[in-house]
Amino acid sequence: DAGVIQSPRHEVTEMGQEVTLRCKPISGHDYLFWYRQTMMRGLELLIYFNNNVPIDDSGMPEDRFSAKMPNASFSTLKIQPSEPRDSAVYFCASTGSIAYGYTFGSGTRLTVV
Amino acid sequence: GIQVEQSPPDLILQEGANSTLRCNFSDSVNNLQWFHQNPWGQLINLFYIPSGTKQNGRLSATTVATERYSLLYISSSQTTDSGVYFCAVGTGGFKTIFGAGTRLFVKA
Numbered sequence: 001d002a003g004v005i006q007s008p009r010h011e012v013t014e015m016g017q018e019v020t021l022r023c024k025p026i027s028g029h030d031y032l033f034w035y036r037q038t039m040m041r042g043l044e045l046l047i048y049f050n051n052n053v054p055i056d057d058s059g060m061p062e063d064r065f066s067a068k069m070p071n072a073s074f075s076t077l078k079i080q081p082s083e084p085r086d087s088a089v090y091f092c093a094s095t096g097s098i099a100y101g102y103t104f105g106s107g108t109r110l111t112v113v
Numbered sequence: 114g115i116q117v118e119q120s121p122p123d124l125i126l127q128e129g130a131n132s133t134l135r136c137n138f139s140d141s142v143n144n145l146q147w148f149h150q151n152p153w154g155q156l157i158n159l160f161y162i163p164s165g166t167k168q169n170g171r172l173s174a175t176t177v178a179t180e181r182y183s184l185l186y187i188s189s190s191q192t193t194d195s196g197v198y199f200c201a202v203g204t205g206g207f208k209t210i211f212g213a214g215t216r217l218f219v220k221a
Contacts, residue, residue: 031207043199043211056208089154098207101146101158 004105006092012111018080021108023092024073033093033102034067034077043091049075082112115140115204117212124217126190134185134215136200144203145176147185150214151196159185159198190219 005024013019025032034046047057052069060067064083069075079086089109093102116139126132138145147159160167164178171190176183187194197214 033207033209035211042213043201045208045210048207050207055206091156093156095207098144098203099161101161102201102209103158104148104156107154107156 004092004094004103006090006105006108008108009106010109010111012113013082015083015112016081017112018078019082019086019110019112021077021090021092021110023075023077023105025075025092025094026096026103027073029094029096029103030072031095032069032075034075035091035093035104037089037091037107038087046077079110082110084112086110087112115142115202115210117200117202117210119198119200119212119215121215122213124215126217126219128190128192128219128221130190130219131186131188132190132217134187134198134217136183136185136202136212138181138183138200138202140181140204142178142181142202142204144201144207144209145183146201146209147174147183148199148201148211149194149196150199156199187217190217192219192221195219 007022033048046059047067049069067077089107091107093104118137145163160174162174166175171188173186199214200212201209203209
């Protein structure tokens with residue numbers, strides 16, 4: 001099992017540009033989570049999906065952020081337009097059952113200049 | 114929403130020492146996990162423990178749900194134990210909130 005796969009590992013973009021982060025969950029896991037980590041705010045849950053359906057997006061900071069899960073093996077988090085304050089590490093995690101805990105990907109370090 | 118407090122915020126140990134990390138939470142939970150974030154940023158799930166006690170090698174965890182706290186024990190610490198330890202809790206569904214973490218440094 002390759003684990004949760006995120007791409008890219010690092011992204012540097014200019015303010016105003018569109019950024020798309022990608023995640024492939026572990027096969028068979030039907031829950032997928034997007035978290036953001038910053039020094040100031042720690043780890044924040046942005047949104048989570050169950051069976052490809054968004055269940056709770058109350059953590060999405062504003063309309064510039066959107067997330068989709070078109071199928072069980074792929075999810076995207078898009079920021080348009082990006083701003084310097086969006087700079088953070090974005091993690092994707094998945095699980096098939098809460099009893100097994102969450103498996104996190106390696107994260108995408110986003111820098112917006 | 115639920116509040117999660119972890120203590121101590123920072124901890125420095127000599128290799129071989131034991132330690133106890135604490136997580137207090139403000140409401141009943143149905144989901145509690147401990148994670149280790151290593152110095153390279155990878156988050157590793159250590160335990161799913163909404164109640165009771167579990168052990169995995171040198172690590173063990175106890176959650177007393179009625180008193181709203183959980184403890185993570187690290188015995189015979191090693192330099193590879195360095196990093197940040199997070200407690201994460203949920204009160205319903207799969208919405209899981211992370212504490213601020215305990216940063217551990219183990220000296221050789």
